[in-house]
Amino acid sequence: MRGVLPADNHVHSQFSWDTGAESSMEDTCRRALAVGLPAVAFTEHVDFTEWGADDRPPAGAQISTRRRVQPVDVDGYLASIERCRHQFPDLRILSGIEAGEPHHFAGSVAAVLKSGSFDRVLGSLHSVVHDGKLVFVNHVFGTLPAAVVVVDYFAELLRLVESSDVFEVLAHCDFPRRYWPADREGAYREADFEEEYRTVFRALATSDRPLELNTSSPLASATLMGWWHEEGGGAVSFGSDAHVPLRVGDKFDVAVDIVEAAGFRPGRDEYDFWRR
Template sequence: MKFDLHTHHFRCGHADGNIRDYIEAGITAGLSVIGISDHTPYFGRSEDRPFPKITMGKREFAGYVEEVLKLKQEYEGKIDVLLGIESDFFPEHAEVYRKTLNQYPFDYVIGSVHSVGKVSIFNKNRWKSLKESERIATKEAYYELIRESARSGMFQILGHIDAMKGNYPAFSDIPTAKAIDDTLQTIADNGVVIEINTSGKTKLSGGWYPSDAILERALHFGVDVTFGSDAHTPERVGDEWDLVLTRLKEIGFTEWVYFKNKQKISVPL
């Protein structure tokens, strides 16, 4: 049974295609389940859309939910369309995000850390001229935010938990094994799932998020996993699903999961 829980569309301002395009691509890719999970609006400011190329506007949000729910009914029997969302995690704004998201019938919410110290995790210039101790501190701050997101109770899934390597591949070599282990233990303790996200191939790092080394530690700590292409074009829906399945078996996983009505559903590998 094939599924993909992480897809975007035009509303976020940096993806191509409409929701129907992604559903049709899912059918073509042989998916039984597709999750639509565009970026939430930025709820930390009063403007409708302070970041037009990053998130949808607040005024678009209800329409997004309504469209997914209508398409869920239309495609019933052909493919199971799930209402998801990818939410940034900002500790200072967590309660307004929680209150807003709880107003809608999401099947799942993906929580993703996209900035550390108010700088995008994908900004490779942040690493210039940093001492080793400063690189370690930055990476540890990233994982502390991920731990906070796991403890928040807001999310079923945590998105791309080593994506800070995306445009700075040397990130993976910064020595913070304890921080990663502590993060995986926290994720396990709070019953949150991590995704294998195949969009890393679109960045300088290539490959998937997270690394095989982190997936091996995730198995050790009993962390459940799911799949998300993080498609920003319909052509990437389900991208490398079969390769991920094979690699998870090699690592030692026996199942992965998806969510419906925020209930975890296990699928044997």
């Protein structure tokens, strides 16, 4: 690995509903120091199973069953953040959330943010409306042509960027590709969706917010970073999307090369986003 790596701005601990006890915040901090990270942001999943006050349900859509989704234990989470800050003084530790569909759940997200102090807010899209229900996008593959699923996802992602200002960083901009049915469709081709990518990137650049380079394979892409720069993107945030300690800072040496080749450089200090 080269020099000082960037901060990992997208990490999950035991306080996210899709992790387990092995995702210890303390062990993640130890791993971050071991691989040479200057900082980590614990951006726990904030997702919802029902519509709340001041939310904006799309066209009256119902929320599909989300059996595993649980609310964040904000008090326990923030107490753990403080313990880790005392235990690991050489690591900058940021609190945060990954807000799922913040444009739909505006009121619910606002209520969570009011319940504590959060340094970093990611905006993410995991779900789309299908047959009148808000469903995780991976459940739509197989019911619609794969390319249609991806195009619909980007259209919703554009609406998220244009109608929500609650988040600071856009996370994993092409989340559905993790579930792309390569056995039926062949390899996922970014070029097939170039205009969709660029349209989202232009909107995000206009809002002056960073794009995340997510190293949870296969989302780290030199092509995408190049398009982001060409569309006026001003900054890049690095995120491993780690759900276990071993993956914090994963592939950041490669990610640095990708971002640098696209024309971005380290920011004001080792904790900052990389900028053009």
